[in-house]
Amino acid sequence: MYLHGTSKINALGHLEIGGCDTVELKQTYSTPLYIVDEALVRQRCREYMDAFKASGLAFQVAYASKAFCVMAMCRLAEEEGLSLDVVSEGELYTALQAGFPAQRIHFHGNNKTMDELEMAIEAKIGCFVADNFTELHMLQALAADKGVSVNVLLRVTPGVEAHTHEYISTGQIDSKFGFDIGNGSAFEAVELASRSLNLNLLGVHSHIGSQIFEVEGFQLAIERVAAFSADVKERLDVTFKVINLGGGFGIRYTDEDTPLLVSDYVRAITDAVKQYFAGIYTQLPEIWVEPGRSIVGDAGTTLYTVGTSKDIPGVRKYVAVDGGMTDNPRPALYGSKYEAMLANRGNDAAEETVSIAGKCCESGDMLIWDAELPKVQSGDLLAVACTGAYNYAMASNYNRIRRPAVVFVHNGRGDLVVKRETLQDLISCDVIPERITKEPSYK
């Protein structure tokens, strides 16, 4: 397993993260356990901030909180000077409760409800990323009602779709998100927003994909957004103050993944903005980006305890852990790949190929196919790397499995940031109607 950030094998042969021995973390917090390397999260935040500072452009780096949205993480992003993207009232509530400054919060989503828009207007958030005409009308009506003006970015689809190693330069028109540039609806949206009395149109937003390892997709998107900006300036005399280029910067889950340095992504983006906007605007726009995965992904490790195993001679050996698709649905959802090691026997050489299964009643509940590990025994601790993004955030209670605790580790200290759910938590929203008896009645 690749050791990210402060992860290392200590003198006892145990995996240590943030100066904390994972065997001790298990004793204190039990398993499954999400462990977050705080120093690595802070380092990633700083890589973005420093790279933008070096560009000389005005900027905001907004952490896409959907990747891992808990109050302590909102605090961390705040301390590092980042802004924050939210996509629901729940994420907004979490951020506000954590004391995240509303002015630095951006609200995304293709189906924000009236209640959500109202909550966000009342909280005085920094900006709405409007996704469609319905939302523009709702926002204008609500803002007029309250006698306020709200900042708006328009989400546009520039017709670039980036996937890991390639990008498709057409075809994005068929997406539930945003206003398409190619078919004129983005232009119409600019017309509407700039004419709406209670909307303050800041600019446009584009997000081209996820887990991207190349810069060409971003460059092409910027070229198209710049051409659109020129068109809008000429025909409507509207100038964008902000260009938001979304997230999607890739990270290393396994050695098949070849991400660039954060500074390389940022330089490619800021250089392209300078190149394509120079002839259009006298003052270059402010650049916003929205990394999620690349802020928290490789800082997360999930610790499990090995339970049963099933060896099918000549076929495969399954080794089951005390979690699974409930704490990490990504392998089942997307076929995502992960690396693992035995955290209590970090120096033992790989001896067998096993497949790591979860404990859910579902054959698809697999975490890793064909992991090379030492001879795995019941009671061993299995660490799966790179689980910081879209794991806790996507965790479920399927099979009424309790969601794990989350600890931040830093300089030899482990601090709980999310408590493990209790059995009581699992039934806390359940109600038995009066007419259904509580006592056994079937005789």
Ligand SMILES: *Cc1c(COP(=O)(O)O)cnc(C)c1O
């Ligand atoms: C998901 C998303 C992000 C973050 O994507 P990552 O791949 O986690 O960096 C940013 N912006 C928007 C609009 C998104 O939908």
